[in-house]
Structures are given as structure tokens and as C-alpha cells.
Amino acid sequence: MTQRRFKTAYFVIPAVVFMIAVYALPLAGVALQSVTDADGGSWSLAGYRDIFSSTLFYKVAWSTFTISLLSTTVSLSLAFPLAYFLSKQRPKVRAVLMIFVLVPFWTSVLVKAFAFTILLGQSGIINDALAFFGLGPLPLLFNKAGVIVGMSHFLIPFMVFPILTSLMAQPPELRRAASIMGAGRLRIFFRITLPLCLPGIMTGTLLVLILSLGFFVVPALLGGRQDMMLSNLVDFYTRETLNWQAASTLAVILFSFAMIVAYTLARVPGGSSLLGGQDR
Amino acid sequence: MVKVQLNDVEKRYGPTVALAPTNLSVTEGEFLTLLGPSGSGKTTLLNIVSGMTEPTGGEVWIDGVDVTNVPSAKRGLGMVFQSYALMPHMTIFQNIAFPLQIRGLPREEIRRKVEDVLELVQLPHVAGRKPKELSGGQQQRIALARCIVYDPSIILMDEPLGALDKKLREQMQLEIKRLQVQLGITMLYVTHDQEEAMTMSDRIILMNNGSAEQIGTPNELYFQPNSSFVADFIGQSNLLDATVAGEDRVRLVNGEIITVRHDAPLSHGQSVKVLLRPEVLHLREIDAGGNRLDATIRGSVISGSTVKHFLELDGGTSVLVEELSNGTNAAPAPGDRVTISWSVGQARVLPA
Known part of the structure; x- marks a missing residue:
């Protein structure tokens, strides 16, 4: 049995070679750079010492953490009702509506970020509309609000799909059985639909949280100076100060941070499916 | 209630x-x-x-x-x-x-x-x-x-x-x-x-x-x-095409005339189906004023407690006969000529 499973292993060789060449090796290089001194000579933890003693790092790490958490929360609260609605549609209608969910993928993040500056700016469409009713203007650009809007817009599909998949995987008889037993809609939702959907919610949350930890373009274009994220700081070190050691160190820290998040979420009830476990 | x-x-x-x-x-x-x-x-x-x-x-x-x-x-x-x-x-x-x-x-x-x-x-x-x-x-x-x-x-x-x-x-x-x-x-x-x-x-x-x-x-x-439909769906059944040939009598497609039981009145010449359950049929001639038909054995299978005989009536209609198996009844060979019979009242007329 085990042997047969590995018989087709050579099918994954091209992908593995590709990933080693363009991902694993460069990543190892980055990790190495973070523990050698600036000249690339001897071992040194100076990079970590410098980073952990810089107040800028803590500020940026904190804003990375809060922005990621906020945009994940916003994505989840918008994506769940959307996925629930989609799961209730007939297959044909759902296929059409799915295209709208995928629309954010059709344009690059960069282009969309610029588009959002037009929508959200002081004299943008939203504030113009508010002014028409004698309201506003709301500060929506170059602050956290702008970053959250821009990020959520990109992230929602990543949340919708795993949730939709786990909603659709639920046999309809379960809800019908509960209904015949006398359960009302709220009880069916909270005792059956939602618990059975937890693995999907966990997968979506993990995906979105990890994606948002590494966001770069959106905070750079839609955020203010306070909304710098770790990726922006890496960019700052590589391009502005040419401090490759600090940049590498930051990258390793960000990577470890993401791993910790993934591991923690996988330990939460309903999250074990992330690591291939069977929670249901 | x-x-x-x-x-x-x-x-x-x-x-x-x-x-x-x-x-x-x-x-x-x-x-x-x-x-x-x-x-x-x-x-x-x-x-x-x-x-x-x-x-x-x-x-x-x-x-x-x-x-x-x-x-x-x-x-x-x-x-x-x-x-x-x-x-x-x-x-x-x-x-x-x-x-x-x-x-x-x-x-x-x-x-x-x-x-x-x-x-x-x-x-x-x-x-x-x-x-x-x-x-x-x-x-x-x-x-x-x-x-x-x-x-x-x-x-x-x-x-x-x-x-x-x-x-x-x-x-x-x-x-x-x-x-x-x-x-x-x-x-x-x-x-x-x-x-x-x-x-x-x-x-x-x-x-x-x-x-x-x-x-x-x-x-x-x-x-x-x-x-x-009911006869066919419930249990096994032989449903033979026939026409009414008189009070309590029908003529099978091969011309044989048999006695039947019925609930509804029959009119002469009406097309009907005759239901014969496989287990009411015997591969030998029995008394009790039974009806009888000549047939040829086409094959037999034993399915544990019963033996099924697949027969062909003279005229080509297939008939299934099911008997309890007792291990001693010599299985007829394909091609053997047999006479099947049943007690009067076991054949039931259904609308065609």
C-alpha cells in the first residue's frame, strides 16, 4: 500500500526542483545572512541584537499584528455571510455569483491600490457623496482605514472559498433531520451549520492572516507613516539603507511569526484539518 | 385512532x-x-x-x-x-x-x-x-x-x-x-x-x-x-396470457384450456393474465381435479432451501417452478418432458 502510494512520486519532482531552486535555497540564503556579520564573514547574532533593541521594530511589528488581525476579522465577517448566501444558491446561479467573488483577482494589487486612492481620498467618490448629504469628510486614506479596506478587498475570496467548501460539504439531510426533530433555524445554524463549518473558517482565517502578515503594496500606498508593516520595513532596509543583514533578520522573524500563527490555529478546535487531521 | x-x-x-x-x-x-x-x-x-x-x-x-x-x-x-x-x-x-x-x-x-x-x-x-x-x-x-x-x-x-x-x-x-x-x-x-x-x-x-x-x-x-403489476412486484410469478373461454375457464396462447379463480365477472373473449406462483406448481401430476400442462425442462438451479426449474410450455411460454429441495428429488435434465400441475383455485385471473 505504502509503496503504491509512492509509485507516482516522480510526478512531483519538477515542482519540488522548482521550489528548491527558487524558494528553499534563497530562503536558506536569507536565513544565513541573518546570522552572519555584515561582511558575510563570521557568524554573528548582531542582526538580531540590533533589531530587538530598536523601538522602530516593535512599533512596526505591533502595527503588522493589529492590521493583520483587523483585516482578517473584517474579511471573516464579510466573507461568512457571503459564503453562506452562495451555499444556498442553485449551482448555476452560484457559478455566476462566484465570478463576482473572483473579480478582485483580475487586477493587480498595485492597480487596485491606486484605484482606492481615487475612491477613498479627500475628494474621492465616497467623501464627495458624503458631502452631498452634508457629512464628512471621513479620513479614509493614508491611515489604517485605507489599509484595512484595501487588504480586505484582496483577501475576502481567500476566506470565502474554504468556508463555502465546508458549507457545501455538509449533507443537507443533517439540517432536514434537525428540522424534523423540531429545531428552529437559529438552533440549526448554531448547533449544526456553524460547528461543521469551523474547519473552513480556520483554514480561511489562517490563509488570510498569513497573507496579511506579508502585505506590502497596500500599506505602502494606502497607509500613513504609522501603518508601516514588517514587509515595508524589509523594503526600507534593502533599498534605503542597504542593510541586508537587518532586512534578512526581519524576514526570518516575519517567517517565524507566520509559522507560529499557523501552528497555533491548527491547535484550536476545528483547526486540525489544516495539518491534514480529521476533525469531523 | x-x-x-x-x-x-x-x-x-x-x-x-x-x-x-x-x-x-x-x-x-x-x-x-x-x-x-x-x-x-x-x-x-x-x-x-x-x-x-x-x-x-x-x-x-x-x-x-x-x-x-x-x-x-x-x-x-x-x-x-x-x-x-x-x-x-x-x-x-x-x-x-x-x-x-x-x-x-x-x-x-x-x-x-x-x-x-x-x-x-x-x-x-x-x-x-x-x-x-x-x-x-x-x-x-x-x-x-x-x-x-x-x-x-x-x-x-x-x-x-x-x-x-x-x-x-x-x-x-x-x-x-x-x-x-x-x-x-x-x-x-x-x-x-x-x-x-x-x-x-x-x-x-x-x-x-x-x-x-x-x-x-x-x-x-x-x-x-x-x-x-402487483403480482409481478410482490414475490415471484408466472403471468400467462390468456383469453376467457367460458365461466371459470380460460384458453392459454397454446390452446390449452385451464380452470381459474376470479373475483370480477369475466366476459367471453376478454384478454386476461393468469397468475401462477412458482411454488404452487408441481413437477408431477397431482389429483384434486388439478389442471395440467405439458412442458420441457430448460434448466434447474438449487438456491439452498428451494430448487428452481425453468420450463418452457408447449407453445414457447417460459414458466418458473419452485420446489422445496430435499436432496433426493432427482434433478430433471434439460430437455426432459414433464407435466406440471396445480390445485384448482391456485390460478388467479388478473386484468391484462
Whole structure:
């Protein structure tokens, strides 16, 4: 049995070679750079010492953490009702509506970020509309609000799909059985639909949280100076100060941070499916 | 007391009739089975009772209340699904407790009732397990327990044993029947398996093409079928084409004239079908003024307790004869000429 499973292993060789060449090796290089001194000579933890003693790092790490958490929360609260609605549609209608969910993928993040500056700016469409009713203007650009809007817009599909998949995987008889037993809609939702959907919610949350930890373009274009994220700081070190050691160190820290998040979420009830476990 | 009463319920999808106007009443403690091939309307009828399908006409009464426009959740029914529909994220205890929690019973009473019902279905040790840790038969019993526990006015079962293998299915049939009799459960049961229907039911409704073909006890359906569809669907049957040749007499296609029994008056020259159950036929000539036909053996198979002989009447009609096997009756060889006979009154005339 085990042997047969590995018989087709050579099918994954091209992908593995590709990933080693363009991902694993460069990543190892980055990790190495973070523990050698600036000249690339001897071992040194100076990079970590410098980073952990810089107040800028803590500020940026904190804003990375809060922005990621906020945009994940916003994505989840918008994506769940959307996925629930989609799961209730007939297959044909759902296929059409799915295209709208995928629309954010059709344009690059960069282009969309610029588009959002037009929508959200002081004299943008939203504030113009508010002014028409004698309201506003709301500060929506170059602050956290702008970053959250821009990020959520990109992230929602990543949340919708795993949730939709786990909603659709639920046999309809379960809800019908509960209904015949006398359960009302709220009880069916909270005792059956939602618990059975937890693995999907966990997968979506993990995906979105990890994606948002590494966001770069959106905070750079839609955020203010306070909304710098770790990726922006890496960019700052590589391009502005040419401090490759600090940049590498930051990258390793960000990577470890993401791993910790993934591991923690996988330990939460309903999250074990992330690591291939069977929670249901 | 009448538990469920259907008055002219029907279901149409546009011009398609899924269920022709049907009347039906289920009395308290009765085991009533909806039997029929797929697409015969039996599941539609069940779903109309459960409230999952809205009838396009007629009324549904449960416990003397018109529930035609009452949603499933408020009909006070129990239902067992073919897929069991146990909640995969709950333990067996939680699954059975669920309908009791809906009814707002106190915690202690719930615990006691769940334990009692687990005892009843002979699975007291599985309370802490998840459904997927149980075998199919065990899950089926838990699904039934989940209904029994809240004492619904009627339990609906939709092909509940369809996913089990033959041996387990037969075991479960007896088990369900035992519980139904012991607890006086009113049961509306859907199956396409005629043996299952015969084993368990007090009454059977044989459905065909969206309407009830015949309603009766298993005995009535087997011995007094009122159509060739019923005769063909229930048990094994030989249905011979014939024309009426006089009072109590019909002429088979090969010209032989036989004596028959009938309920409805026959008119001379009318086309009919003659039902001869394989087990009433004998491969020898018997007395009692029996009818007899000459035939040729085409083959014989032994299926344990019985032997089946495949015969061809002179004239080309195939006939099946089934006898008890006793190990000594010499098997006739293909090509042997035999005479088959049966007691008068065993041949039944049905409309063609």
C-alpha cells in the first residue's frame, strides 16, 4: 500500500526542483545572512541584537499584528455571510455569483491600490457623496482605514472559498433531520451549520492572516507613516539603507511569526484539518 | 385512532404528476410501508407527510390536526434517513439528547432518557463515541433511538436499511419490528425491497407511476393481487396470457384450456393474465381435479432451501417452478418432458 502510494512520486519532482531552486535555497540564503556579520564573514547574532533593541521594530511589528488581525476579522465577517448566501444558491446561479467573488483577482494589487486612492481620498467618490448629504469628510486614506479596506478587498475570496467548501460539504439531510426533530433555524445554524463549518473558517482565517502578515503594496500606498508593516520595513532596509543583514533578520522573524500563527490555529478546535487531521 | 390522514394529496411538477391524488390513513401502532420501484411516488408521499415537500393539492392531517401548511419542525414527527443523518460533530449521547434539548427537558431527565433508549437499542456502551466510530448497523440503531427518545406521533423511515448488507439488513428488519411492536410506534416506512416490506409491515401500499396500485396486508398483496403489476412486484410469478373461454375457464396462447379463480365477472373473449406462483406448481401430476400442462425442462438451479426449474410450455411460454429441495428429488435434465400441475383455485385471473 505504502509503496503504491509512492509509485507516482516522480510526478512531483519538477515542482519540488522548482521550489528548491527558487524558494528553499534563497530562503536558506536569507536565513544565513541573518546570522552572519555584515561582511558575510563570521557568524554573528548582531542582526538580531540590533533589531530587538530598536523601538522602530516593535512599533512596526505591533502595527503588522493589529492590521493583520483587523483585516482578517473584517474579511471573516464579510466573507461568512457571503459564503453562506452562495451555499444556498442553485449551482448555476452560484457559478455566476462566484465570478463576482473572483473579480478582485483580475487586477493587480498595485492597480487596485491606486484605484482606492481615487475612491477613498479627500475628494474621492465616497467623501464627495458624503458631502452631498452634508457629512464628512471621513479620513479614509493614508491611515489604517485605507489599509484595512484595501487588504480586505484582496483577501475576502481567500476566506470565502474554504468556508463555502465546508458549507457545501455538509449533507443537507443533517439540517432536514434537525428540522424534523423540531429545531428552529437559529438552533440549526448554531448547533449544526456553524460547528461543521469551523474547519473552513480556520483554514480561511489562517490563509488570510498569513497573507496579511506579508502585505506590502497596500500599506505602502494606502497607509500613513504609522501603518508601516514588517514587509515595508524589509523594503526600507534593502533599498534605503542597504542593510541586508537587518532586512534578512526581519524576514526570518516575519517567517517565524507566520509559522507560529499557523501552528497555533491548527491547535484550536476545528483547526486540525489544516495539518491534514480529521476533525469531523 | 387515526394518526395520519391524507385526503386527496397530490404533487405535480408542471405537467408531470409525481403523485396522483391519494387517500390514506395510518392508525395508531400500525406499521405501514410504502413499497414501489424508484420514481413510483413513495418518497414524494413520505416527504409530503414530513413537510419537506408541499403538496399541490389535498390535505395532510396528523393527530387530528390539519398540518398541510405547518412546517416540518412543528409537525412533531420523527424521521430516520438512509444516510442516518447523525450529527458528525456530536457524540452519540449529544445526538440523542439533541431533540430533547429542543424540547427544553431538564438536564437530568435528558441523561436518564438517553441512557434508557441506548439500553433499548442494545448499545449502552457507545454514548461517548462519535457516529463515524460506529458500524452502519449501529448508526442506524442510533438514528432510530434519536427518534424513539422524544416519542413522536409517527416515525417516518426512508429506505433506512438501503446502505446495509443483506445479512445485517435482515437482522435490522427484525430489530426495528421488535421495537415498533414493543413500543407501539406508528411507522410509515419507505422501501423498494418487497421482501423487507413483507417481513415488517402490517399493511403495504404498493405504489406505481405516482399512485397507489393496491393497499393491503402482505398476505392480501401476495395471494390476492388485483393487477399483474402487483403480482409481478410482490414475490415471484408466472403471468400467462390468456383469453376467457367460458365461466371459470380460460384458453392459454397454446390452446390449452385451464380452470381459474376470479373475483370480477369475466366476459367471453376478454384478454386476461393468469397468475401462477412458482411454488404452487408441481413437477408431477397431482389429483384434486388439478389442471395440467405439458412442458420441457430448460434448466434447474438449487438456491439452498428451494430448487428452481425453468420450463418452457408447449407453445414457447417460459414458466418458473419452485420446489422445496430435499436432496433426493432427482434433478430433471434439460430437455426432459414433464407435466406440471396445480390445485384448482391456485390460478388467479388478473386484468391484462
